[in-house]
Amino acid sequence: METTKLNRLILKYDPTRPVFHLTNPNPLFFNNGPNISPYFYCYHDDVVSLLRLESSSPATELFLEMDSEGASSESSSSGDQLEKWTEEQDQLKKKLIAYDDFSWKLSSSMELSQGSEILKYVGGVDMSFCKEDSSVACACLVVLELPSLRVVHHDFSLLRLHVPYVPGFLAFREAPVLLQILQKMRDDKHPFYPQVLMVDGNGILHPRGFGLACHLGVLAHLPTIGVGKNLHHVDGLNQSEVRRSLQLKENEHEQVITLVGNSGFTWGVGFRPTLSSLKPIYVSVGHRISLDYAVKIVKMTCKYRVPEPIRQADMRSRAYLQEHQTESFKRTGTVTTGSD
Structure with missing residues (x-):
């Protein structure tokens, strides 16, 4: 699957509702194989918030990080890196x-x-x-x-x-x-x-x-x-x-x-x-x-x-x-x- 890097990420946070709204041309995803979930969990001030993705275009391997003030930063990781981490995690778990x-x-x-x-x-x-x-x-x-x-x-x-x-x-x-x-x-x-x-x-x-x-x-x-x-x-x-x-x-x-x-x-x-x-x-x-x-x-x-x-x-x-x-x-x- 071809991946593309996000050029723009807009995150809106409504303090009255513990839900983040993501507007973006490509979906954000948690690397879980072919069954890619359109949902992504993140943490903010003790509230587990749900990101609902609105696009069905090709997924990217880009993840969102929230700091304690609600600011966002982008961080990317290749599929090879995630596969390596998963393997290492599995070995340590033993x-x-x-x-x-x-x-x-x-x-x-x-x-x-x-x-x-x-x-x-x-x-x-x-x-x-x-x-x-x-x-x-x-x-x-x-x-x-x-x-x-x-x-x-x-x-x-x-x-x-x-x-x-x-x-x-x-x-x-x-x-x-x-x-x-x-x-x-x-x-x-x-x-x-x-x-x-x-x-x-x-x-x-x-x-x-x-x-x-x-x-x-x-x-x-x-x-x-x-x-x-x-x-x-x-x-x-x-x-x-x-x-x-x-x-x-x-x-x-x-x-x-x-x-x-x-x-x-x-x-x-x-x-x-x-x-x-x-x-x-x-x-x-x-x-x-x-x-x-x-x-x-x-x-x-x-x-x-x-x-x-x-x-x-x-x-x-x-x-x-x-x-x-x-x-x-x-x-x-x-x-x-x-x-x-």
Whole structure:
């Protein structure tokens, strides 16, 4: 199939209706073979929005990326690249461990015995992006000490990303730089190297069952927990229905809603730190940890809606990006790092 690059992309956003209207001479599509769907999902301020395509002309391999302000940017990826990523993702998925594979215990565990290793250091990773240029990013790794939730370490990487954002393949854009920060800490034999890592992104709660938290966990061989602010529409799960279920009388005292798909598979949980909240976060297995333990650790680290390791990584990456972003960096793409 011959592909053509879009020359013009117009996106209209009506804040009163969570639907984006796309006007374009060629349709935008998610690469799913010959049965190309005329719908495309993207995320915007916790609302999963639906793009309805209005053209039946030849499809292009162009994807739309939305930033937190609703601005759009174009990113392209060839069919060969997507095929390569799919194959690599499938190979990494074979190494996924979805059960507890660690020696430490929680400090509150009844299983503690003399000499038991205690979970003391929990990491969190997140990335922030320049509003003017979404290819300019700051990745941040934060490590907190339990039970105080005191930040004992943070590290940054400021860089220009050259890999496009493609829905379903976020890890190929973000995992390499996050892995680099983790590897630096490990190579330095840092005493605060995290025993478990929380990732601002999904684990197995993902259209292909292998989100950023899984990808990073397998590469780093580290227990990881996926924490998403939005729910992927997968296996019949729907974000609006999950939120509605939290309002039901029988769930008014529940912090955790199990996410079971039409297939009967448990993809993760919707978790709200306070019973008054109707905007849960979505917790799923990343790697080398069970869903039960993942939820316990999320509960231990939540002061607000988002677990503290990720919240701190988010705040610090934003601040670092704002402080260190310069015109010369934007021109040259020079990478800088900093830690304490």
